[in-house]
Amino acid sequence: GENVEQHPSTLSVQEGDSAVIKCTYSDSASNYFPWYKQELGKGPQLIIDIRSNVGEKKDQRIAVTLNKTAKHFSLHITETQPEDSAVYFCAATLTGNQFYFGTGTSLTVIP
Amino acid sequence: NAGVMQNPRHLVRRRGQEARLRCSPMKGHSHVYWYRQLPEEGLKFMVYLQKENIIDESGMPKERFSAEFPKEGPSILRIQQVVRGDSAAYFCASSPQDIRGYDTQYFGPGTRLTVL
Numbered sequence: 001g002e003n004v005e006q007h008p009s010t011l012s013v014q015e016g017d018s019a020v021i022k023c024t025y026s027d028s029a030s031n032y033f034p035w036y037k038q039e040l041g042k043g044p045q046l047i048i049d050i051r052s053n054v055g056e057k058k059d060q061r062i063a064v065t066l067n068k069t070a071k072h073f074s075l076h077i078t079e080t081q082p083e084d085s086a087v088y089f090c091a092a093t094l095t096g097n098q099f100y101f102g103t104g105t106s107l108t109v110i111p
Numbered sequence: 112n113a114g115v116m117q118n119p120r121h122l123v124r125r126r127g128q129e130a131r132l133r134c135s136p137m138k139g140h141s142h143v144y145w146y147r148q149l150p151e152e153g154l155k156f157m158v159y160l161q162k163e164n165i166i167d168e169s170g171m172p173k174e175r176f177s178a179e180f181p182k183e184g185p186s187i188l189r190i191q192q193v194v195r196g197d198s199a200a201y202f203c204a205s206s207p208q209d210i211r212g213y214d215t216q217y218f219g220p221g222t223r224l225t226v227l
Contacts, residue, residue, distance in 0.1 A: 006153075032214065036218070043115075043202055043218040043221050044154070044202070045218070046215060046216075046218075049215060089153060089154065095214050097167070098144065098156040098159055098167060098169075098170065099154075099216060100156070101155075102153060103153045104151075104152075104153050
């Protein structure tokens with residue numbers, strides 16, 4: 001099955017700086033890569049996703065890049081704000097199958 | 112359009128009791144996934160169901176755990192004879208699986224099970 005690795009496990013940035021979280025996957029057949037934000041005591045919330053036919057996708061301060069050859073994808077958050085503090089999970093899947101999640105990155109934005 | 116609903120939000124059981132977790136998918140979604148999350152860990156897949164069918168249960172323990180998604184009503188994850196190791200947050204996600212093949216999963220708030 002698929003194996004997803006996520007780094008770093010913890011990340012602290014100053015408010016206004018950028019944050020980058022990286023994930024690698026093992027199964028070249030995977031074609032869908034979502035990112036979720038989980039706040040304490042809540043369920044994961046989808047924040048952005050990318051499919052294998054696209055190399056980059058952006059939504060306001062959040063962007064995701066995908067390198068299919070290297071089998072890695074990254075989440076970029078610019079102009080970070082304190083409310084961005086949360087745990088972020090990446091996932092990989094082949095359409096119609098279970099999601100394989102990374103182990104999460106705890107992001108702290110320091111005011 | 113209401114999101115994925117799960118109840119109860121918190122459930123306390125003593126060892127040996129049964130736990131029943133419910134999940135109502137988003138309106139129009141006919142695919143349900145269950146995941147388990149241990150403290151400070153990622154989400155681990157348990158089971159994938161469509162209405163009246165189990166599609167993939169490869170992540171669910173063979174004993175004590177069962178899941179269903181009946182034609183009417185919510186999906187149920189049942190854990191019989193709970194043990195302390197079952198203490199975790201259990202999340203349900205639903206997906207539209209529409210004709211475009213989009214399979215984005217939307218998560219509920221979770222049920223936090225504590226086994227005493």
